[in-house]
Amino acid sequence: MSIDMAQFHQVFFEESFEGLDIMESGLLNLDMGDVDSEVINTIFRAAHSIKGGSGTFGFSAVSNYTHVMETLLDEMRDGRRQVTQSAVDVLLGSVDCLREMLSAIQDENEIDEVSVAEHKKALEIELNGKQANSQVADVEISEQAANEITAIPNDSSESVWKISFCPHADLLKTGNDPVRMFRELSELGDLEVIVDLQGVPPLFDLDPEECHLSWTLILKGDVPREEIDDIFDWVEDECDLSIQVLNPLEEPVNVQQPEPSSVVDQAIPVVSLATENPANSEPKQDIPVVAKPAKSEEKKAKAAASTSIRVDTGKIDTLINMVGELVITQSMLSLVGEKFTSDKIDQLKNGLVQLERHTRELQESVMNIRMLPISFVFSRFPRLVHDLSSKLDKKIELKLVGEHTEVDKTVVELISDPLVHLVRNSLDHGIEMPADRIAAGKPEMGTITLEAYHRGGNIVIEVKDDGKGLNKDFLRNKAIEKGLLDPDAVLTDKQCYELIFMAGFSTAEKVTDVSGRGVGMDVVRRNIQSLGGNIEITSNLGFGSTISINLPLTLAILDGQSIAVGDETFIVPLGSIVESIKISDKMVNRVAGKGETFRLRDEYLPIVRIHNVFNVESAKATKLTEGLLVVVDGQGVRCGLFVDDLLGQQQVVIKSLEANYRRVEGVSSATILGDGSVALILDIPGLVRLSNQ
Amino acid sequence: MTQETDTQEVEGTKLENSVQFLSFTLGEEEYGVDILSVQEIRSWEPVSRIPNVPSYEKGVVNLRGAIVPIIDLRERFNLQHSEYTNLTVVVVLQTILQGRSRTMGLVVDSVSDVNNIDAQLIQSAPDFGTKVSTEFIRGLALVDERMLILLDVKKLLKLDGEDDAEEDDDES
Numbered sequence: 001m002s003i004d005m006a007q008f009h010q011v012f013f014e015e016s017f018e019g020l021d022i023m024e025s026g027l028l029n030l031d032m033g034d035v036d037s038e039v040i041n042t043i044f045r046a047a048h049s050i051k052g053g054s055g056t057f058g059f060s061a062v063s064n065y066t067h068v069m070e071t072l073l074d075e076m077r078d079g080r081r082q083v084t085q086s087a088v089d090v091l092l093g094s095v096d097c098l099r100e101m102l103s104a105i106q107d108e109n110e111i112d113e114v115s116v117a118e119h120k121k122a123l124e125i126e127l128n129g130k131q132a133n134s135q136v137a138d139v140e141i142s143e144q145a146a147n148e149i150t151a152i153p154n155d156s157s158e159s160v161w162k163i164s165f166c167p168h169a170d171l172l173k174t175g176n177d178p179v180r181m182f183r184e185l186s187e188l189g190d191l192e193v194i195v196d197l198q199g200v201p202p203l204f205d206l207d208p209e210e211c212h213l214s215w216t217l218i219l220k221g222d223v224p225r226e227e228i229d230d231i232f233d234w235v236e237d238e239c240d241l242s243i244q245v246l247n248p249l250e251e252p253v254n255v256q257q258p259e260p261s262s263v264v265d266q267a268i269p270v271v272s273l274a275t276e277n278p279a280n281s282e283p284k285q286d287i288p289v290v291a292k293p294a295k296s297e298e299k300k301a302k303a304a305a306s307t308s309i310r311v312d313t314g315k316i317d318t319l320i321n322m323v324g325e326l327v328i329t330q331s332m333l334s335l336v337g338e339k340f341t342s343d344k345i346d347q348l349k350n351g352l353v354q355l356e357r358h359t360r361e362l363q364e365s366v367m368n369i370r371m372l373p374i375s376f377v378f379s380r381f382p383r384l385v386h387d388l389s390s391k392l393d394k395k396i397e398l399k400l401v402g403e404h405t406e407v408d409k410t411v412v413e414l415i416s417d418p419l420v421h422l423v424r425n426s427l428d429h430g431i432e433m434p435a436d437r438i439a440a441g442k443p444e445m446g447t448i449t450l451e452a453y454h455r456g457g458n459i460v461i462e463v464k465d466d467g468k469g470l471n472k473d474f475l476r477n478k479a480i481e482k483g484l485l486d487p488d489a490v491l492t493d494k495q496c497y498e499l500i501f502m503a504g505f506s507t508a509e510k511v512t513d514v515s516g517r518g519v520g521m522d523v524v525r526r527n528i529q530s531l532g533g534n535i536e537i538t539s540n541l542g543f544g545s546t547i548s549i550n551l552p553l554t555l556a557i558l559d560g561q562s563i564a565v566g567d568e569t570f571i572v573p574l575g576s577i578v579e580s581i582k583i584s585d586k587m588v589n590r591v592a593g594k595g596e597t598f599r600l601r602d603e604y605l606p607i608v609r610i611h612n613v614f615n616v617e618s619a620k621a622t623k624l625t626e627g628l629l630v631v632v633d634g635q636g637v638r639c640g641l642f643v644d645d646l647l648g649q650q651q652v653v654i655k656s657l658e659a660n661y662r663r664v665e666g667v668s669s670a671t672i673l674g675d676g677s678v679a680l681i682l683d684i685p686g687l688v689r690l691s692n693q
Numbered sequence: 694m695t696q697e698t699d700t701q702e703v704e705g706t707k708l709e710n711s712v713q714f715l716s717f718t719l720g721e722e723e724y725g726v727d728i729l730s731v732q733e734i735r736s737w738e739p740v741s742r743i744p745n746v747p748s749y750e751k752g753v754v755n756l757r758g759a760i761v762p763i764i765d766l767r768e769r770f771n772l773q774h775s776e777y778t779n780l781t782v783v784v785v786l787q788t789i790l791q792g793r794s795r796t797m798g799l800v801v802d803s804v805s806d807v808n809n810i811d812a813q814l815i816q817s818a819p820d821f822g823t824k825v826s827t828e829f830i831r832g833l834a835l836v837d838e839r840m841l842i843l844l845d846v847k848k849l850l851k852l853d854g855e856d857d858a859e860e861d862d863d864e865s
Contacts, residue, residue, distance in 0.1 A: 568742065614744030660796045661753060661762040662852055664743055672755045678741040690745075 012053050013106050014308070017099070019046035021379060024095050027088050028382045037077065043091075044073045050098065055230055061111055062101050063230055068123045069094050075127075090126045092383070094119050159221075160246040161228060166196075166214035167239040173209055176235050182217070184231050189221020218246075309409060311369050319365045326358045363651070367557060368406075374452040374461070375403035377416045381423055381450060388427050395434050395444055396427060401451040407459050411551055414531055415461065418524040422463045422547055423448065425521070430467030430545060440542065442466065455550075458533075458575065464546045470539040472496040479505060497537040501525045532668075558654055560671070560681065562647035563630065565610045566618030571652055571671060571681045572641065578631040580646060588624055596624075598640055600631060608691040609642040610682075613666060620644045634684025641687070650674075654681065666690045710812045714834075716841055717784060717801040719767055720775075723841050724801075725808065725834070730786050730846045732796060734804055737781035750852065751800065761785065762852075763798040770829075775802070788846050797850050808841065810834045815843060 026043040030036075047070045054062035069091065075081040097119040104111045163185075167178065185191050199212040206212070219228070225243070232241055333351040336344055378400050389396040407415075431437075431446035438444055449464040472493060479485035479499045491499075499505060501521045528535050532552045539545035552558070552575070560571035587598045588607070596607040607629065611619030621627030621644045629640040652671035657664060657680075668683035714725035740752030740763050749768035753760050763783060767774055783798040815832035831845040 616744075655758070655760045657753070657760055659793075660760060661743075665745065667744075670741075670753060670760045672758065672760075676755055677739075678753050678755050678760055680741070680743070 009057060009106075010308075012057055013102060016050045016053060016102050019050050020095050020099050020102075022046045024092065024383055025379060027092050027095070028386055030083055030088055037079075040073065040077050040083070044070065044077055047073055052234055055233060059105055060227075060230070061116065062098065062105070064226065065094070065098065065101065065116060065120055067226065067230065067233075068120055068127065069098075072123060072127045087126050090119075090122050094123055159223065161217075161219040161223060161225075162244045162246050163217040163219065163228065163232075164214070164242050165217060165232070165239060166241075167211050167235065169210040169212065171211045171235060171238050174235075174238060176238070178211070178213075178215065181231050181235070182215075185217065185219055185228070188223045188227055189219050192218040192220075194218075309370070309372075315365065315369055319362070319369070322358065322362045322365055326355075326362060329354045329358055363557075367408075370409045371406035372409050372412050373404045374407050374412065374459075375400075376412050377419060378403050378450055378452070380416075380420075384420065384423060385427065385448065388424065392427065393433065394427070394431055394446060396431055396446045396448060399447060399449040401449060402453045405452040405454060405459060407452075407551070411459070411531060414527065415549070415551065418527050418549070419450075419461065419463070421520050421524050423450070426463055426465040426467065426545075426547075430465035430469075432468050436468075440468075459551050461549045461551070462546055463548075464544065466544040469541040469543055469545050470497055470500070470537070471541055475499045494537075497539055500537070501535075557651055558671075558681065559649065560652045561630075561649050562673075562679070563610075563641070563643040564645045564647050565614070565643050566616040566620060568614075568616055568618070569647065569673065569677075569679045570610070570643075571679050572630060572632060572684075573634075573681065574649060576632045576634045576684050578633050578638070580628055580630045581640075583624055583629050583640075585625060598629070600640070603638070605631065606639045606688070606691070607642055608639050608687055610687075611642075611644075613687060613691050632684050634688075637685045637688050639684070639688050639691075641682075652679075652681070711809050712812050714808050714810055714841065714843060715784070715804065716806045716808055716836070717782070717804045719770065719802055720772055722772075723805065723839060724766075725810075725841045725843045726784070726786065726846055726849075727843075728807060730788050732785040732787040735783045735785060735798070736779065737777045737783055737800060754798065756785065756796065756798075759796065761796050761798055763800060764849075764852075765800045767800070767802075786846055786850060788850055790847060790850060795850050799849070808834075808836045810836065810841070810843075818842075 023043045023046045026039050026046070029039055047066055051063050051066035051070055054060075054066065072081070072087065072091070076083055076087070081087070097116060101111050101116060165178070167176075171178070182191065182193055194216045196214045196216065199214060200206070201212060225245075228243055232239075232243075235241075329351060333348070333355065336347050336351060340348075381400070382398055385396055385398040426448050431448070432440065432442075434444045437446060447466050449462070451462045451464065453460055475496050476485065476491065476499070479502065480487045482505060484502050484505060485491075485499065501524075505521070525535050528549055528551070533550050535547065535549050537545060537547050558571075559574035561574050561577055563570050563572055581600075583598055589597050589599070589604070591597060596609075597604045598607055599605075607624070610616065611622070621642070624642060627642055627644050628646060629642055630646070631638070631640050652673075654669045655671055655678075657667065657670045664680075666683055666687040666689075667680045668686070669681050670678050671681055673679050713728040715728045715731050716723055716725045718724070738754060740754050742752040743750060743762075749765045751763045751765050753762050755761075765774070777800070780803065782801055782804050784801055784804065785796060785798045787794060787796045789795070815834050817832050818827045818830040821827065829844050829848050831843045834841045834843055
């Protein structure tokens with residue numbers, strides 16, 4: 001019987017990448033002076049499971065590599081080795097290297113042998129403590145190592161290994177299968193297996209789930225010791241194992257266990273037992289296989305789409321409870337409906353109210369499943385800051401606040417790159433060099449804070465630094481110099497800061513590999529706007545700046561206000577509505593006889609007549625006093641939308657217009673109303689643009 | 694033996710060469726589209742109008758959760774507009790455009806038949822000069838002494854202004 005291991009690969013990769021993340025964050029948290037042994041243990045465990053997993057799936061390159069890491073970590077764990085900065089750096093490098101190896105395997109690409117060999121050598125050097133702690137030496141030696149490593153496989157010669165393997169009785173219960181191990185051994189070289197049946201009890205006492213056999217294995221061939229160790233790695237604690245090298249000239253048969261007679265005597269039953277043994281061990285394997293197909297197929301289908309989501313079981317339980325309630329309500333309603341009389345109308349109403357509540361709760365919990373904590377994005381930043389700050393010779397502390405704030409999965413995926421950009425900018429441009437900071441009377445250590453929190457129906461992500469802040473005049477002059485701004489233009493503070501979002505704008509004196517090419521901030525803003533969010537900057541010269549990103553919680557559902565214009569229904573995102581008012585002629589002013597504005601408290605706002613902009617012929621209200629004015633604020637653009645009437649608030653599912661059709665100016669997307677008809681969701685900034693034409 | 698396989702191959706190629714077309718009418722004219730691109734045939738239902746688009750783009754409908762645009766083919770071809778009745782038919786076409794699957798409905802007068810047409814017998818449309826635009830026409834074919842105008846679905850489903858929109862994207 002063979003199991004298609006490939007079906008578990010996706011799970012293995014996911015777990016391994018998670019393990020790598022754990023290792024990375026653990027390594028970054030290691031405090032040089034006072035090492036927490038629990039942290040090292042966590043790192044070690046993560047490494048160990050990656051090694052074990054990769055061994056099982058036959059990714060020997062990964063398991064060999066992890067083995068070296070593990071040895072180093074093991075020594076740290078036992079306190080035999082100091083945790084030094086250089087060791088941590090080497091380990092961090094290895095985490096990257098492992099990640100590359102795993103992604104290469106996942107994408108079925110070739111592993112970059114040279115870089116792996118380099119990292120491995122660096123690890124081995126660290127392990128053997130041969131080199132000075134300087135990083136330069138590190139690189140040089142590892143380059144040498146790359147050349148050496150190719151030579152290594154040639155110098156091990158033909159050898160004969162004698163392995164005596166006496167598993168403990170519960171070996172099979174832990175899911176290990178000696179047959180599989182022997183098969184792997186036989187791939188390494190010429191393998192001879194001799195079984196010792198002495199421990200086998202009479203049939204009556206035999207527990208099929210226990211292992212009573214022990215083996216003596218003779219392995220001939222060009223096999224390094226580590227490879228044998230790797231195979232037995234999973235069972236080392238569950239067996240008595242001795243591995244010896246024999247003189248290759250000697251006949252292996254002569255060097256057998258103290259009781260050769262028994263082995264020889266039993267030599268013939270080997271065949272029959274070999275078939276019996278799988279019979280013993282296979283039921284053990286069958287269990288997971290039988291139980292899993294549904295799950296693994298699902299996994300596979302998901303892998304084809306290359307996305308999957310890990311959901312807290314608690315959320316699923318809530319969902320199931322919710323469905324239970326829904327079923328109860330449904331049965332109650334059908335009972336009422338079966339023999340309906342007019343006196344049951346109250347019961348029906350109650351039922352419908354319950355149904356509505358349950359549907360809404362169900363919807364909320366389904367949406368909740370798509371929610372992930374923002375820490376998925378934040379967790380990559382400690383590493384980024386660590387690497388960049390040492391590269392730039394700056395001392396920076398990263399603070400993460402509100403990592404448990406939950407956001408829609410799509411947002412999590414799309415926000416990551418813009419955030420990286422913003423943090424890099426803060427690091428490079430925001431925080432000053434330590435000397436400058438001391439001169440400015442600030443602590444030497446700069447602080448960057450990443451904070452996420454909910455505000456209304458939005459999530460706010462802030463990147464805050466206590467660096468030098470933005471210099472308005474400097475920004476202005478730069479923009480004029482680059483020809484992006486009219487020298488006579490009068491700008492508010494906010495507009496000045498927003499200059500950095502213009503394409504081609506860069507304040508960096510010279511282009512570094514960190515930033516300064518002047519592409520980026522415009523892309524950041526565009527990405528965030530495409531997510532339906534906006535980005536704002538506040539800054540205090542000399543004290544730092546804050547960039548806050550405002551994003552909708554989810555991209556699939558929107559709280560909307562339906563409005564009527566003639567026969568047509570449109571949806572305005574509820575979040576963008578400030579208020580709805582009825583206006584009198586006195587409030588309206590005209591600019592150049594055409595542009596209508598109205599005064600709302602201290603502000604003059606333009607009026608956008610939807611029936612004009614969208615050419616709705618059936619509009620009832622054409623005089624401003626006949627309809628309603630919905631004051632909206634979309635991405636900083638405020639205006640009053642003139643509509644016939646407000647209909648009602650509802651949650652709408654966003655459907656793309658572009659999937660089959662195309663982008664329509666003034667409309668962001670569409671939705672399907674309760675009666676099955678399609679309504680358009682308005683795009684406020686687009687509407688204003690349209691009305692200005 | 695060899696002869697048999699030869700004839701089979703000839704038959705096979707014949708089958709491969711023949712294409713099935715769904716034919717429909719617009720006024721007096723008869724048109725055909727490749728049947729493989731036809732998803733379904735529906736009756737006319739009121740649409741949700743889309744503002745500021747050419748008048749032949751009638752609007753969008755909800756097709757089992759997907760938003761699908763409806764194009765009036767008469768107006769698209771500058772034929773005289775006719776009132777929509779219960780008998781007006783919408784042919785829903787699906788094709789791959791720019792790597793994406795696109796679905797769109799065409800309003801036509803009525804659907805008539807499915808015809809097998811040998812690909813070799815499809816003639817290219819004659820040049821009418823500027824009088825008649827032939828951009829959507831894949832070719833002409835003769836079916837039972839009637840002329841069938843075969844339409845190119847991909848070109849048909851590519852809407853005006855779409856290219857502009859893409860250019861905009863590139864610029865920004």
